[in-house]
Amino acid sequence: MEKEKELHLIHSLKSGDNQAYKYIYDHHYVLLCKIAYEFLKDDFLAESIVDDIIFHLWEKRDTIKITTSLRSYLVQAVRNRCINYLNLEREKREVRFSVIDQQGEWINSVFPSDDYPLARLLENELEQEIRNAIDRLPEECKVVFKKSRFEEKRYEQIAEELGISVNTVKYHIKNAISRLNADLSKYLLLLICCFWN
Amino acid sequence: MRPTNIHTRIEELITNYLSGSLGTEELAELENWLKASPENQKYFRQMREIWFSAIGVGEEIRYDKEEAFRRFLAKTQMASEKKVAKRYSLHRYMYGAAAIALLCIISFASYWSGSEQIKKQFAEMVVEAPLGSKTKLYLPDGTLVWLNAGSKISYSQGFGVAERKLQLTGEGYFEVTKNEQLPFEIRTKELELRVLGTKFNFRNYPEDEEVSVSLLEGKVRLINYLKNNDLCYLEPDQKAILNKKDGQLKVSPAEARYTAEWTNGYLFFDEELLPDIIKELERSYNVKIYIKDESLKTFRFYGNFIRKEQTIQEILDMLASTGKLEYKINGKEVQLYAK
DSSP: HHHHHHHHHHHHTTTHHHHHHHHHHHHHHHHHHHHHHHHHHOOOHHHHHHHHHHHHHHTTTTOOOOSOOOOHHHHHHHHHHHHHHHHHHHHHHHOOOOHHHHHHHHHHHHSSSTTSOOOHHOOOOOHHHHHHHHHHHHEEEEEHHHHHHTSOOOOOHHHHHTTHHHHHHHHHHHHHHHHHHHHHHHHHHHHHHHHHO | OOOOOOOSSSHHHHHHHHOOOOOHHHHHHHHHHHOOHHHHHHHHHHHHHHHHHHGOOOOOOOOOOHHHOOOOOOOOHHHHHEEEEEEEHHHHHHHHHHOHHHHHHHHHHHHHHHTTTTOSSSSSEEEOOOOOEEEEEEEETTTTTEEOOTTEEEEEEEETTTTTEEEEEEEEEEEEEEEEOSSSEEESSSEEEEEOOOOEEEOOTTOEEEEEEEOOOOEEEETTTTTEEEEEEEHHHHEEEETTTTTEEEEOOOOHHHHHHGGGGGEEEEEHHHHHHHHHHHHHHHOOOEEEGGGGGOOOEEEEEETTTTOHHHHHHHHHTTTEEEEETTTTTEEEEOO
16 A cells, blocks of 8 residues: 555656655655754755755656655665765865864764665654654653754753753763664664665 | 663763764774774664664754745746747747748757757846956846956846846856845856855856865855766855866865955965966956966966056066066067976
8 A cells, every 4th residue: 555655656756746746845855854964964055955856856757766665765865965965075174174073084984885874764764663762761861862862962061951960961861872772773683684685 | 682781881982972972082992992893883883873863753843844845846947947948949940940941050059059048038148358357247136246357147137037047257256145035056167056145256267277166155055067966065265176177176275255356456366377377367467478388387376466556577577586487578478488
């Protein structure tokens, strides 16, 4: 059933039906921007890149082939564009670098980009599983995790806001990651299997 | 799988890394741990993926999908109109073919050669700055343009209504009026630039070996036509240089305000190649300069001159004072020799 709906959607995209593009904006746009933001850390760039990808899909609709789910296609496109962009950035950074830049630089050099790409969980519509896993975190742990992850707040800031110690903040974040890992790693393993088959 | 023991040092390091609190020494420690084994790397990657994947759950509203869809509609509509207009004019030419074959061939040729031109129903506006002088003008949308000697821009009469696109040959300094609905686009053969509103200098003379864009304010997007239409974004006080031979686009820090100095009558050379400097001098002083020794072509010079106050001879004296070259002037012709 889902598969049929997906095929119909892709067909509508190819025929240039605006409603099908509206569907992308309604269901995927925000997530795609968030993914791009993770790579680029800049909202303006993130939105520009996602706009370009959807426009590109429209422009090339006659010839484009989508063999995966639409969501996977879009997530992969975002990832590739971002990595491309960061590679160009890297050339810039040879002249202008700081400790922070070097940190990202080095971690990226350890992992070739296409070898073990990020956002695979998101590609596979496991969003509900991820949501559930986060919901299952103990209350204070969840609050701390969200402040760190989504609001990008520092340990000290979170500690002050919640009236707890920095060590407690750290403990909660470690605990959250470890629990999420326990809950979600089975999907990751599954994905790797799919990937190799 | 059971939750891991979270009290180990490595859990601490990974948590600090993910939440953006890793210090320099800790980074080295994490690095060593990662280098120790592929298993460690795998574990780290998995943690990174878990952390990454949580983003979908954040509830903060930062992106406006309705607005984005409107942008999409405006853009696709513009693109379709362009296509329809092209098809329409093609039919008209076909008609012409039945009547007068020769006329058809001529107009068909001009149609194709101008296929990048904006809509047919609008006349094309062309503004040129002759050799030895520069031109200042305002575009219909209020954007300020300075055209340097020997440069040209062209745009449709509809500029500022449905789009803001123009083509540039040579060098221009732009102060673009902000309009988030209509991006401002400049096309040259090798490089396209898009902005919403900002100040920048764009230089691409056909005879230059490099295309250069310097940004004073705001943010611009560049598309490198020479290499997979790669995207690149510039920040204020950065300069992008595109090598026309190999298509390499490099971005470096620059004192961008100096690159627009020519609008105030200054000639500013920021480590530029001698052949490019010479072209600039030729255009500014309307002279011919010949490089007599090949070895001179790779020299770069830095300097700031005032065109109105300094003669070509004074500038040549300054170049010669570097000890790398000598010159001879004969009327409007200059010869340069290696020293």
